[in-house]
Amino acid sequence: MKLAISGKGGAGKSTLAAAIVLLMARRGREVLAVDADPDANLAAALGIPAAEQEKIIPISRQAALIEERTGAEVWQYGQIFKLNPKVSDIAESFAYHHQGVALLVLGAVGRGGGGCACPENVLMRALVTDLILYKDDALVMDMEAGVEHLGRATASGVDRMIIIIEPGQRAIDSTRRILRLSHDIGLQDIRLVANKVTGPEDERFIRDAFPENKFLGIIPYREEFRRADRDGRSVLDGLPGDLLRCLEDILKNLEVPL
């Protein structure tokens, strides 16, 4: 499964992505987590300590190094991944390992005024498209906020997408735009998750906006996620049983074909 997680900034993409990859890893699945957000934070959501995060070399910088050494034009064609097309190879060569998860970080924009992140996205698309998965392998990509990455079709190699929505008009609008653009790049299998739901009114608000779409689950608004972020812990660390079951159900529903 090649899964992308999208949604408005702040809706809970990194939280959900981290929960899904950690739960998959706990079940012994080989999982490659990809942080495709230039304003990267998946490492923090996975509970990787700040001092460790600094050791992670973004693949954009790794690619530049390889390009320098080999003269290969990695930016244009993503040969870097064509040479290593299996999750296990990529994970071995480039990923940071944490609690059974292999993490690839796309990398933030290096320097103010240094141009757009498009070359990084070409590389990312090559990775996502060319990667060969075994039956139980998974690639989970935490997309950058908003819709620009879809304009660049970073997601065109994925076979499944989750859009996470919080109960606000702006998140609804954002979701509509993502659905439209996803359709343009030929992505069919899209599921929704409602997040930060404070009660039946919030849930109805979100469901009514997307009556045709399949919801994987409804995550209640709870302080625990905020606290985990503030205190630099993994999203699953110290999570109460009911919230954990809610996330496990989402993962279970994700396996059911549309």
Add this chain to the structure above:
Amino acid sequence: MKLAISGKGGAGKSTLAAAIVLLMARRGREVLAVDADPDANLAAALGIPAAEQEKIIPISRQAALIEERTGAEVWQYGQIFKLNPKVSDIAESFAYHHQGVALLVLGAVGRGGGGCACPENVLMRALVTDLILYKDDALVMDMEAGVEHLGRATASGVDRMIIIIEPGQRAIDSTRRILRLSHDIGLQDIRLVANKVTGPEDERFIRDAFPENKFLGIIPYREEFRRADRDGRSVLDGLPGDLLRCLEDILKNLEVPL
């Protein structure tokens, strides 16, 4: 004043931007609000009804029209704004008007796979750099989430920036990256606003992370902002007196030189 508002996705950029421009307009100032977020939503935060929002033509599309008609290469040089360098002209020619605010929308990515938003950002930079302001005029730009726009230096024409921060490690990390990149593009006047603060612990958490930086204010976590978004109202609509005063104080502090 040419002001940019930046911060992690979901931290409250559009909410603060909308509050500032509405309060400025109430005081009779000429204010041009610029929505520079491809996942645009400033119109909603200003309380412009959904049906009206559809009538707003993003400047990226307006520029394309003008290019078609005149043959001018607006993408490269932003002549469109060089020909109309005053707020009043721009506002008259291109903006949508609402409650005394002139709104320019950069525009979402038109079509999935249609390329990156860099040309739109070249245009936006031309606008922000070339615009001539009278003493009390203001341009307030709601930046896209994250840091990529700083890599493209969209903000290089502004003279002041506010970074809005919520109490989470990821928002702190994001703010650090924005500060670093802002420095790279030569932006000196940067102030912070803490948002979604639930108590003294949250406030300390944020202040301790940035002991050297000046805070314009602390916005408490309150349901009213969420509700306004969900119900499609302006951020100031029905706001309790204490929250309104909090936002007015931020605006007042913004006028004080660093």
